[in-house]
Amino acid sequence: MxxxxxxxxxxxxxxxxxxxxxxxxxxxxxxxxxxxxxxxxxxxxxxxxxxxxxxxxxxxxxxxxxxxxxxxxxxxxxxxxxxxxxxxxVPFGLNMLGPVLMKFGSSEQQAHYLPRILNDDDWWCQGYSEPGAGSDLASVRTTAVREGDEYVVNGQKTWTTLGQHADWIFCLVRTDPQAEKPQQGISFLLIDMNTPGIEVRPIVLIDGSTEVNEVFFSDVRVPVENLVGEENKGWTYAKYLLTHERTGIAGVGFASAGLANLKRIAATEMSGGRPLSENPFFAARMAQVEIDLMAMATTNLRVVAQAEAGQAPGPESSMLKIKGTQIRQEINFLTRRAVGPYAMPFASELLEEGTNHEPIGPEYAAAAAPQYLNNRKLSIYGGSNEIQRGIITKTLLNL
Missing domain, CATH: 1.10.540.10 (Acyl-CoA dehydrogenase/oxidase, N-terminal domain)
Structure with missing residues (x-):
């Protein structure tokens, strides 16, 4: 672009x-x-x-x-x-936890964890969502009760992406269940995944993959020095992390690559004896998504530049999250439409390395259905688009 x-x-x-x-x-x-x-x-x-x-x-x-x-x-x-x-x-250590530690972590935490994140000595995952606290993240119920120099953690996290590979998890935990508001009484804790009492269970997704997991904590003992910032101030750190995550969820690069792939497919597939790209209805939808992508790319640069100047992204990150997911889902939809009947049969085994299954249709058709199915989640994770609209409204109207 x-x-x-x-x-x-x-x-x-x-x-x-x-x-x-x-x-x-x-x-x-x-x-x-x-x-x-x-x-x-x-x-x-x-x-x-x-x-x-x-x-x-x-x-x-x-x-x-x-x-x-x-x-x-x-x-x-x-x-x-x-x-x-x-x-x-993989963003969890580099693009999420890293900025939080740089801004809110102690000098000891920065000296210990940041080099290990950069060197891939530690593989991190994110412990935010729970069965009753997804987009309503302030409702987290996983508890951390202090006993001397340790917190004892009990509860459950869900939709933990790549948690099966993780060495560490950064978690939102409730340290003051009596707080007046749900956003209060939450702390930000770093937990070693090899600690006794942690169990990881895979969740099979609609595309056949198991990239997300449930994580259970049963009397997991965590050193107090693994607390980031102040106790009961975790909501502030969580919001800071989420603004960076939501800006990244805009996925300008992924959308640009997806659009280029869509154009190649539309130029190859035929409709009425002519390339699909010459179909006026299909071409109009491709043109609209390209216009939207160009506008989002420009806005994304503005937001990233503000963050570079030391300003945490505000409602703009929510705007980017909404628009970015809509654009990527539209590209996935059009790609599946362009591939036509080859996108209907789908076997998850085709996506595994070393499979003996023969692909169905042209090579570019194999990923059309699984990408469409998997990316339906884009408008839900990182805070659903409905929640993002509420954030935008409250922030801009100063409610």
Missing amino acids: DLSYTPEERAFRDEVRAFLRDRLPKRLSDKVRLGRHLSKDDYLEWHARLREKGWLAPNWPKAHGGAELSAVQRHILDEEVTAAHAPRV
């Missing part, structure tokens, strides 16, 4: 493209392009190559080992790596 880059920014884009040509393994890009499930080793392999280049933490300051790229450079990097079908960077 051309946003009239400066000569320096175009040079950076060329550097990114050269890096991807030289360092992105074809095996990994093929798995991403075809929608196959990635293993933990796949993610770690790609993380290592980005870390070697210095781009694994593009938004981190150099003082903590990051690249400290500008907002535009990060946009370019995101757009190019997704266009090249590189694996995503």
Whole structure:
């Protein structure tokens, strides 16, 4: 997507493209392009190559080992790596916990955890949602009761993405059940997943994958020094983290790559003896989603630039979350429509490495159905779009 880059920014884009040509393994890009499930080793392999280049933490300051790229450079990097079908960077440690520790963590926590996050010594997952506290996150019921120098944690988290691979989990826990408001009395706790009393159970999704999990805590003992910031102030830290998560959920790079793939498919598939891209109704919907994507990309740059200047994203991150998920779901819908009947039969085994199943239809058809099905969740996770509209209204009207 051309946003009239400066000569320096175009040079950076060329550097990114050269890096991807030289360092992105074809095996990994093929798995991403075809929608196959990635293993933990796949993610770690790609993380290592980005870390070697210095781009694994593009938004981190150099003082903590990051690249400290500008907002535009990060946009370019995101757009190019997704266009090249590189694996995503697992965000929980790098893009969620890292910024929270830099702003609210103690110097000891920063010195210990940040290098380990950057080096992939610790694989983190997010312990926010619960069976009765999803978008209504302030209703968390997992408790942490202090006993001497430890908290004793009991409760359950759900929809824990990649929790089956995690070494650590950052959790919202209730430390004051008598607080007047539900947002009060919540703390932000770092928990070692190898602690006795933790059980992880996979949840099978509609596309056949098991990337999310339930996590149960039964009398799990956590050192008090694993508390981030102050006790009962976790809601402040949680909101700070979520603004960064929701900006990322906009998924400009993923949408750009998805749109490029859609255009290729529409130019290949035929309708009435002509390419589908020449069908006026289909072409109009593709044009509209491209216009929406260009507008969102510009807004995303503004928000990221504000964050770079030290301002935590406000209602703008909710706007980006809503629009970004709508755009990506529209692209998934149009791609499935473009593939036609080949998107109907779907066997999750086709997405596993080493499968003996023959793909049905053209190569690009294999991922159409699972991506459409899996990405229905985009408008729900990270705070449902309905909740985001409420946040926007309350913030802008000062309610």
